[in-house]
Amino acid sequence: MFDKHKRESLLLRDLLKKLIIIVIGSIVAAYGITLALYAGFGGATLAVLWQGIAETFHLSIGMASFVVAVGMILFAVGTGLYASASLGRGSYEAVTFALAEKNNWQVKIVRIALDILVVIIGVLLGGKFGICTIITVIISGPIIQFVNAKAKRILKI
Numbered sequence: 001m002f003d004k005h006k007r008e009s010l011l012l013r014d015l016l017k018k019l020i021i022i023v024i025g026s027i028v029a030a031y032g033i034t035l036a037l038y039a040g041f042g043g044a045t046l047a048v049l050w051q052g053i054a055e056t057f058h059l060s061i062g063m064a065s066f067v068v069a070v071g072m073i074l075f076a077v078g079t080g081l082y083a084s085a086s087l088g089r090g091s092y093e094a095v096t097f098a099l100a101e102k103n104n105w106q107v108k109i110v111r112i113a114l115d116i117l118v119v120i121i122g123v124l125l126g127g128k129f130g131i132c133t134i135i136t137v138i139i140s141g142p143i144i145q146f147v148n149a150k151a152k153r154i155l156k157i
Contacts, residue, residue: 017155036136037061045115045122045136046092052125096144107148111141 033047046068047061054064096114100107115137123129 021151021155040130045118045133045140048119048122048127048129048133049125050122050127052122052127055126093144096141107145108141111144112137115140 037047037051046065050061050064050068053059053067054061057064057067059067092114096107096111099105099114100110119127119129119133119137
């Protein structure tokens with residue numbers, strides 16, 4: 001009985017740690033996207049898509065990101081079990097990791113390819129493309145792969 005209670009306590013603590021990491025990571029990512037957009041050097045990959053949708057359909061960027069989120073949620077329903085198992089992967093990240101794991105590809109390569117595709121679609125819809133966009137496409141995948149591996153090792157998750 002004590003072992004079961006201790007195990008449940010550890011699982012709850014691990015879940016809480018993961019949720020805190022998700023919140024902090026989301027806040028840091030949101031600030032990065034905001035800085036990139038307002039600097040005028042082009043947005044990060046998903047921000048370019050949001051801009052394109054906002055421009056095309058005469059929406060605010062917030063509403064465009066909401067529309068994209070709704071679309072991703074529909075997709076996420078199909079990958080919900082996989083995404084929820086990691087607790088820190090949104091639908092875009094779930095696609096990245098799923099493609100990498102299924103095909104034995106490096107996460108960084110898959111993310112770069114997906115980012116290029118998202119930017120192309122965003123630009124075709126009217127999103128702004130700039131140096132920040134190029135840098136984001138080049139560095140996001142390697143950083144995600146590196147941080148993911150290190151965080152799992154350090155935080156034992």
